[in-house]
Structures are given as structure tokens and as C-alpha cells.
Amino acid sequence: MTDFTNKVAFITGAARGQGRACALALAKEGAAIAAFDVGVTIEYPAYAHGAGEELRTLQEEIAAMGGRCIICLGDVRDDGAVSAAVEQTMAAFGRIDILFNNAGICAYAEVDQMTDEEWDAMIDINLKGPFLCARHVVPVMKAQNGGVIINNSSVMGLRGGRRLSHYTASKWGLTGLTKAWAIELAPWNIRVVSIHPTGVNTPMNDGLAAMEGKTAVEIAEASAGNLQPVPWIEPEDVAELVLYLASERARYVTGGQFVVDAGLLTG
Numbered sequence: 001m002t003d004f005t006n007k008v009a010f011i012t013g014a015a016r017g018q019g020r021a022c023a024l025a026l027a028k029e030g031a032a033i034a035a036f037d038v039g040v041t042i043e044y045p046a047y048a049h050g051a052g053e054e055l056r057t058l059q060e061e062i063a064a065m066g067g068r069c070i071i072c073l074g075d076v077r078d079d080g081a082v083s084a085a086v087e088q089t090m091a092a093f094g095r096i097d098i099l100f101n102n103a104g105i106c107a108y109a110e111v112d113q114m115t116d117e118e119w120d121a122m123i124d125i126n127l128k129g130p131f132l133c134a135r136h137v138v139p140v141m142k143a144q145n146g147g148v149i150i151n152n153s154s155v156m157g158l159r160g161g162r163r164l165s166h167y168t169a170s171k172w173g174l175t176g177l178t179k180a181w182a183i184e185l186a187p188w189n190i191r192v193v194s195i196h197p198t199g200v201n202t203p204m205n206d207g208l209a210a211m212e213g214k215t216a217v218e219i220a221e222a223s224a225g226n227l228q229p230v231p232w233i234e235p236e237d238v239a240e241l242v243l244y245l246a247s248e249r250a251r252y253v254t255g256g257q258f259v260v261d262a263g264l265l266t267g
Contacts, residue, residue: 002247005030008093009246010086012036012076012133013103015050017202018152020058021235022100022242027067029243031098034089035059036072036082038103044121045107047207068093076103076129086136095144098246099137101130101174102152106204108163108212119166126170130177138185146189148246151178152238153194155261175257182255191254193245198261199232227263 009026013019014035023033035058037050055071062069070092074081089096104126109118130151141147156164157171178194185192199205205216212219220231241260244250259265 002243002249003030004246007031007097008034008089008095009098009100010034010036010089010096010133010137011098011100011102012129013050014058015039015052015054017204018197018200018235018238019050019100019102020054021239022102023058023069024061025236025239025243026098026246027062027069028065030067032068032093033062034070034072034085034093034096036074036076036085036103038075039073042075042105042121044118045105045207045211047210048203049105076132077124079132079135082129082132083136086133086140090140096137096140097144097147099133099141099147099149100152100242100246101133101149103129104152104170106164106167106208108208109166110163111165114166122166122170123173126167127173127177130174134177134181138190141185141190142188147191149178149181149185149190149192150242150245151175151192151194153178153196153257155196155198155259155264157194158196158257158259158265178257179255186254191250193250193253193255194257195238195241195245196257196259196261196265197233197238198226198264200238201232201234205232225264226261227266230262233260233262 009031015037039052059069072085153174154171156168157175182192199220209216
């Protein structure tokens with residue numbers, strides 16, 4: 001594996017799911033972790049989101065393996081909260097080498113039934129949030145003359161999805177930001193990539209299932225359609241890709257889109 005000793009990772013949506021798996025994987029390889037999450041249930045979508053207790057458990061797990069982790073509470077839509085979290089990270093660790101823009105939401109709505117509030121929440125969390133995080137982290141990386149930004153898009157950031165127009169728009173936007181930032185930030189040795197998972201086995205599936213009156217597996221199968229015979233992949237599968245892209249093994253990898261999709265996009 002790759003040694004991330006003396007590296008610092010700022011991870012949004014770190015309390016559970018893909019963010020948590022990536023925090024644990026990076027910490028296991030020596031990285032210090034700034035775990036940023038909202039810590040409360042937000043108004044939309046109306047399912048449980050990363051809680052403060054989950055962040056504390058993550059912090060304890062990382063400490064038990066001899067690692068370092070700080071908790072940063074806040075909403076990625078809140079510029080002040082993002083700024084404070086970056087300042088907190090710099091005070092604790094003095095640098096930020098990896099920004100994993102992972103925080104995101106998903107919900108279903110027909111375009112002619114979608115409210116302004118639903119559209120705005122999706123775009124603000126999934127697209128504006130990564131922009132705000134980059135706006136505060138990039139100056140740190142420029143001063144260091146190096147860093148990696150990994151944007152967690154989706155297979156829906158490379159294709160369309162029924163009843164997911166607001167989600168799809170947010171994830172395509174994140175793909176576009178990736179390409180633009182890769183060009184803009186290359187002179188400072190800052191690499192930018194996006195990852196595109198199929199459905200992932202996280203608590204979000206349970207929340208979507210409850211909203212739709214279906215099982216979590218039914219939700220995953222309906223929104224994915226993987227070539228390999230699995231309804232979803234595991235958060236640890238995403239973490240393996242993030243480990244590679246964040247490492248020196250990928251030092252010349254920037255501007256690209258990387259799928260971990262169980263073959264969904266093949267057909």
C-alpha cells in the first residue's frame with residue numbers, strides 16, 4: 001500500500017458510508033484526517049444524515065489504530081462553516097494534502113413535480129458544497145505547491161437517470177468542475193479527478209427506501225443495473241480507488257473520470 005505519513009486529508013460527509021470508509025483507509029496508511037460532516041438531520045432529503053456520535057466513533061477508531069482525526073461540524077452549503085473547518089484543520093495539522101469532496105444527497109422527483117427547494121438543496125449540497133470547500137482549500141494547496149482534489153460524482157455524472165434530473169445535473173456539474181479545476185490548478189501541482197461509483201451499500205439506501213416504500217436492494221437495483229450480478233458495491237471498494245488516486249502512484253493522473261461501477265456503463 002501507499003504511505004500517507006505526514007499527509008492530511010480533509011473529507012466531507014465523513015461520518016458514514018463512502019466518506020467514513022475513505023477516512024479509515026487513509027488513516028490506516030498514515031494520513032491525518034479532518035472529518036467534516038453536518039452532524040444533524042437536514043430538512044431535505046428527510047432521512048438521517050451523518051451524526052455527531054458517528055463522527056466521534058470514527059475518531060475513536062482512528063485513534064485506536066494510532067492515527068489522528070479531528071471532527072469538524074458544519075454544512076457544506078455554509079461558507080462560514082467550511083472556512084472554520086479549514087482553519088481548524090490548519091491549526092491542528094498545518095497542511096491539507098487531500099480534499100475528498102464526498103458529501104452529497106440523493107432523492108427522487110419527476111421534473112414537473114420537483115419544487116424549487118428540492119432543486120436548490122440538491123445543487124447546493126452536491127455542487128456548491130465542493131466549490132466552497134475547494135475555494136478554501138486551494139489556497140492552502142497552492143502555498144504547499146501540491147495537493148489532490150477528488151470529487152465524488154456518480155455514474156449519473158456520466159449518463160442520465162429517470163426521476164433524478166436534479167441529482168444528475170449536480171453530478172454532471174461536478175464532472176465539469178473537475179476538468180476546469182484540473183486545467184486551472186496544474187501550475188501549482190494540484191491534481192483534480194472525479195470518481196463515479198454505481199450504487200454503494202451505505203445508509204443512504206435505507207433512507208431512500210423508506211421514502212419510496214421499497215427495500216434498500218430494490219432502490220439500488222432500480223437506480224443502477226450493474227453488469228456484474230450485484231445490487232451495489234461496498235464503501236471499501238470506493239476507498240481503494242481513492243487511495244490510489246490520492247497517492248504518488250497517480251502523480252500524473254489529473255482531469256480524468258474514474259468509474260467503479262460493476263460494469264454499469266459498459267452497455
